[in-house]
Amino acid sequence: MLTGLEGLTFSVQTFGCQMNKHDSERIIGMLESLGCQEVAGPEESDIVIFVTCCVRESADTRLSGHVMSLKDHPVRTGSPLDERIIAIGGCIGQRDGEALTQRMPHVQVVFGTSALHALPSLLLQAASGARAVDTHEDGVLFSTDLPAHREHAWAAWLPITVGCNNFCTYCIVPHVRGRERSRALEDIRAEAEACVAQGVKEITLLGQNVNSYGRDLHGEPRFAEVLDAVDATGIERLRFATSHPKDLSEEVIRRFSTLRSLMPALHLPVQSGSDRILAAMNRRYTQARYLDLIHRVRDACPGIALSTDIIVGFPGETEEDFQQTLEVVDEVGYHQVFTFIYSKREGTPAATYPDEVPREVAQDRFGRLVEVVGLRALEQNQKDMGAVVPVLFEGPSKKDPRLMTGKTPKGQTVHVGAPENGCVPEAGSIASVRITEAKTWYLTGTLL
Ligand code: 5AD
Ligand code: SF4
16 A cells, blocks of 8 residues: 655646646645656546646536546556546636546546545555545645645746636536635735746736735725835736726726836636627626727837737627627737637526527627737737737756747737847846737747
8 A cells, every 4th residue: 555645747737827837836846845756647646637627618528538538548557656647727617526436437636626635545545445525615725735736836826716606698607616816915015026036037926806806805906006016026927817897997007007017918818709709608797898908908018019819709699799899809909819610508597598599500600700819919019019028937848959039028929030149038038029920829030
C-alpha cells in the first residue's frame, strides 16, 4: 500500500474557463510539492486528472470521450500502481459527484470545485483501491494558499470571487458553483504582493462577475478598491475577467484612465443585441444601455480593446433578434468575440422555454456572426499599423519557432522576428515593437 504520492507521474487536462486554468495550476503545483512528476500525456501518467466544464453540452461530451478512451489502456510499465487513477474535478465533478463513478466505473476520484485541498488524500485512498468522492460545498473556497505551477512564470490568475448570483436563464454556473462569495481584500493584496516579489508581470483578477465583488461583504470594499490595492503593489500589468454589464460601475470605468497598471482591454459579455432576448435571458440591460456603457468606457479610455461573448439560437430568437446582435457587433467593433451556439442545460429555466431554434438555423446564424466578427476585428487591428507598443514576451511562437510571441497592452498577440543583433527579448520581459502587419487574430511587428 502506498503511504505517499511521491514518485507518481501525472497529467492534467483542463476544459473551460480561466478559473479552471487557475485551479489546474494549483493542482500541478500541489502535486509537484508532494513529489509527483508532471508528464505530457495520459499514457505515461499514473494519475490522470480532468478539470472539467459543464457550461455547454459539448464540453460534457468531450469529457466522456476522453475518459472512455482511457478505459482499456493499462498503466505504464514500472508504475507502482496496478491501475491508473482517473480523477474528475471542476464543474462536472461538483455537479455529478458519485454518479460519475457509477456511469464510468474506471473513474476512482471525483472532487468538487472547493475540494482541491482534499485531492492528495482522495488520490491516496484510490491508490489503495477505494473510490473517493468529495463534493462538499463548504470546502476551501480559494485554494490560493496552494503552490502554483504557472503556465507562464510571469502571469498569475488571482481569483477574487467564486460563484454567481445572476441566474441568467441559460446558465448552469450558479447552480453548480453556488452563490457569489468574495475573498477578503487583505488576502488579495497579500497574494498580489507575493506575485510581484516573485517577478510576476501580469495579474488577471478572476470571478464570474468581478464587478459585484464585495456585495456579500456588506458592500464594502468595492471592486474599484480591489483594483487600487493591486495597482499599488507595483504590478506591471493588471487585467480582470469577467464583468456583467449591469454591474460595471462608473468608478471602475474611471480606473481605465487613472490606474497606471490597468491594461486598456475589457471583456464585457453582451450575449445578444435584442432587448426581447436579453429579457428572456434575464440579463437586466437593454441594447441601448449596453451601447451607452460602451461609449462611456471609450470616453474614459479611447483606444480600449473590447471583447464579448455572444450566444446565438437562444429559444425564441428570430432573424430580427439576430440582426440586432449583428448591429451591436457592427457598432462596437470588438477586438475579439467568443461565439457560442445556445446549448440547453437541464436544470436551467431556459431548458423549458418553447420555440427552440432548429440546429441548422442556429448554425447558419453562427456562421454569419463569425464572418462579421472577423471583419470588425481586422479593422480594429489595422488601426494599430505603424504604432509602437510595449510587448510582454512569452517565448517562441507555437506556429513558427523562429518568431517570438508576446502580448500588447490591449491583449493582442504579436509575432516578432528575431533581431539581426541576436538580442532576443527574454520570456517575461517587455520591449517596444513597431507594428508592421495586422491580421484578424494577430499582429506582426519588428523589435525596436
Ligand atoms: N449555451 C451557450 N453558451 C453559454 N454560455 C453560458 N451558458 C451557455 C449555454 N447554455 C456562454 C455565455 C457565457 C460564456 C462563458 O459561455 O456566453 O458568457
Ligand atoms: Fe452564468 Fe450569467 Fe453568472 Fe455569467 S453572469 S456565470 S452567464 S449566470
